[in-house]
Amino acid sequence: MSAEAAGENVIFIGKKSVMNYVLAVLLQFDVGNKVVVLRARGRAISKAVDVAQIVKRRLLGGKVEVTSCKIDTEDVGDPPRKVSTIEIVLEQVE
């Protein structure tokens, strides 16, 4: 499932604390979504990985898997500057 198709299940990882985003992911799963997509750019990439791992290992252990992890590059700002991005797909397993 691509992030585009997932629509509102996409969580953009920014400057807030890791636990803030962990909570956002849990809420998404709690309202019945089976897929949550994490997206981050630049230095927030490490934080996105932390969020995914905390959700997977500590909170929903065994019930959530990382089904996709893609890296890419985006142009940001003017003049455009290349920034690395990551997209992590978390999926609930039965």
Place this chain on the structure above:
Amino acid sequence: MSAEAAGENVIFIGKKSVMNYVLAVLLQFDVGNKVVVLRARGRAISKAVDVAQIVKRRLLGGKVEVTSCKIDTEDVGDPPRKVSTIEIVLEQVE
């Protein structure tokens, strides 16, 4: 191909500059390796993604692909602390 099997083709991303690691990757490909694995922990994860993207887009465009991107958790230090890790596999395509 797992990182274990790749042996010496594994490059650990740490505190050096991005271009330092880009050069290390290029040297690995230059001596005939078809696969180079990048590994990073914690905050260096963003840097590993940058290295992969720079190699792929700017320097060996079209000739190198990211064939795998895995995230995991490791115990580091004493008392052990959970640290996120990433493993990015770069592979030369014909």
